Amino acid sequence: MFIRPMLALAAALSASLPVHAAEVPYPAGYRAWTHVKSMAILPGHALYEGFGGLHHIYANAKALAGYQSGRFKDGSVIVFDLLEADTSGNALSEGKRKIVGVMHRDAKRYAATGGWGFEGFAAGDPKVRAVGNQAKTACFDCHAPQAARGYVFSSWRE
Ligand code: HEC
Numbered sequence: 001m002f003i004r005p006m007l008a009l010a011a012a013l014s015a016s017l018p019v020h021a022a023e024v025p026y027p028a029g030y031r032a033w034t035h036v037k038s039m040a041i042l043p044g045h046a047l048y049e050g051f052g053g054l055h056h057i058y059a060n061a062k063a064l065a066g067y068q069s070g071r072f073k074d075g076s077v078i079v080f081d082l083l084e085a086d087t088s089g090n091a092l093s094e095g096k097r098k099i100v101g102v103m104h105r106d107a108k109r110y111a112a113t114g115g116w117g118f119e120g121f122a123a124g125d126p127k128v129r130a131v132g133n134q135a136k137t138a139c140f141d142c143h144a145p146q147a148a149r150g151y152v153f154s155s156w157r158e
Helices: 003-016 061-069 132-149
Strands: 034-041 053-059 077-086 093-105 116-122
Touching: 034 061, 034 077, 053 061, 053 093, 061 077, 061 093, 116 132
Parallel strands: none
Antiparallel strands: 034 053, 053 077, 077 093, 093 116
């Protein structure tokens, strides 16, 4: 029977191929979703280098249900909208968009990164993928300690 050798060959081949993260869709229309929270990361903060600026977090309807129940179903999408923080005139205002970070829930498709697909669209351009196959090291490894909360840091408040 050659089923067994064929399976062994397939396994050997897939083990030797580079891992390609499944593509994460651009979150069209997210500005009209539910606003979860905002935060400003200013100079001096440990994450200023990568995440400095003013960010807003948005959830689609499924993700909002996930924030409320603690279980995020497939199709949940959360957006981390990072803008420059303009501190002129003793005010903190939104500046240019730096990146649109996305977490897209699909337990099977993104099994390698906790069931979430991670991507960042540079300057909010749907065509410019800043993360691609680096999702595990660039994003997931830092979210991993939040496993008990579905890998999500932020929480919903009434
Ligand atoms: C150094 C740790 C770290 C890294 C790396 C990181 N994140 Fe996060 N992420 C956070 C923290 C902390 C929050 C919560 C921010 C808040 O409460 O305003 C967050 C929030 C988010 C959210 C909103 C949902 C949530 O978990 O609260 C999304 C979406 C997100 N990150 C996407 C990404 C993407 C995409 C990448 C990779 C480009 C990434 N993150 C890399 C720490 C990280």
